[in-house]
Amino acid sequence: MTLFRSEWLKLVGGSALGSLTLGFAASASGGQAAGGTVPYTLPELPYKPEALEPHLSAAVITLHHDKHHAAYVAGLNKALAGLEEARAKGDFAAVQALSRALAFHGSGHILHALYFANLAPNPKPASGALLDAIQAQFGSLDALIGQMTEACNSTAGSGWGLLVYEPMGRRLLVLQVEKHENQLLAGAVPLLVIDVWEHAYYLQYQNRRPDYTKAIWNVVNWDEVARRFAAAVGR
Numbered sequence: 001m002t003l004f005r006s007e008w009l010k011l012v013g014g015s016a017l018g019s020l021t022l023g024f025a026a027s028a029s030g031g032q033a034a035g036g037t038v039p040y041t042l043p044e045l046p047y048k049p050e051a052l053e054p055h056l057s058a059a060v061i062t063l064h065h066d067k068h069h070a071a072y073v074a075g076l077n078k079a080l081a082g083l084e085e086a087r088a089k090g091d092f093a094a095v096q097a098l099s100r101a102l103a104f105h106g107s108g109h110i111l112h113a114l115y116f117a118n119l120a121p122n123p124k125p126a127s128g129a130l131l132d133a134i135q136a137q138f139g140s141l142d143a144l145i146g147q148m149t150e151a152c153n154s155t156a157g158s159g160w161g162l163l164v165y166e167p168m169g170r171r172l173l174v175l176q177v178e179k180h181e182n183q184l185l186a187g188a189v190p191l192l193v194i195d196v197w198e199h200a201y202y203l204q205y206q207n208r209r210p211d212y213t214k215a216i217w218n219v220v221n222w223d224e225v226a227r228r229f230a231a232a233v234g235r
């Protein structure tokens, strides 16, 4: 994912406003507020783990957030520390592996932060400028949901379905991302992300990924998606 710093800050919480964009308290935004060399930290969940039941169980949410998301934060900090050490030593032999780790764990952290924030119990339907843009781009909300659901279901192995805003063409697109960082579109701003790694659903849905990707639409926080859309288009 390629983001300019201002876009990054909007999305990940580099300021109080950025934190609000993600729905996290500023204190839980992950250390990004200071920028520079401050380590990333795991943002708190914006709801109780059981809040999304029956669609996503408390056990799934807890394991996903406390273990898997936390591991990406740790991996990101480890990659950054390795790069800092390489610079200090003037030895860049490991830069290829460290760069891969940075992209993998960095995208993993950011996508998980977006994921947990774009879910909510009893969400309102999509509306307003976001719904207008969805209808203009995809024909209907149902068409978007159909395309994105199938993108999730057919992702090879582990990955994500993303609704993004592509600023050069000023359009909404659905991306099918493999792992956390492959098949991303440079400059595209993620608005809604659905995790289809097995750790996101296996404990509750076993191998029935389509049941998970059907259920998750009941807890999509369209208000949060709309807030990200407004920030992305500069409104």
Ligand SMILES: [Fe+2]
Binding pocket: 064, 068, 112, 195, 197, 199, 200
């Ligand atoms: Fe995940």
